[in-house]
Amino acid sequence: MPCAYDFSLPGLAGGTIDLGAWRGKPMLIVNTASKCGFTPQYEGLQALWSETDHELGVIGVPSNDFGKQEPGDASEIATFCSRNYGVSFPMTAKCHVKGAETTPLFRWLATQGGLLAHPRWNFFKYIIDREGRLSTWFSSLTSPDSRRVRDAVSRVILNG
Secondary structure, X not given: OOOHHXXXXXXXXXXXXXXXXXXXXXXXXXXXXXXXXXXXXHHHHHHHHHHOOOOOXXXXXXXXXXXXXXXXXXXXXXXXXXXXXXXXXXXXXXXXXXXXXXXXXXXXXXXXXXXXXXXXXXXXXEXXXXXXXXXXEEOOOOOOOOHHHHHHHHHHHHOO
């Protein structure tokens, strides 16, 4: 049975982001967009990345699938995230997270989480445990600095 560590994604700055490199570490995978009402959540994602000393692999997956809210190219996305939110966690190239062209990772996440786990907007959050299994997920409405997300992150970090 596949796990999150079996997937890789194209990197925003080129190359490949191999999730297998985080084997044994928990991850938070988020579909992102630069022109969304939830875009300020980048700040909370960056805080989790920094506060956990990168023990939590935070991975941003830009997508233009919802409201065409990620129209930029890789350079524009990288500049926006760095300049406005100081993003230093890994970011993938723009990917589809819904529809016929859904990237395999997001197809797997939706299968693992069930019908409601399919991203229905930008900034859906998926927490992966140390075995590479989906631990839980949160919709766009639950911010990364909410108690619910922070408690879930603490659980996957401590259960190692």
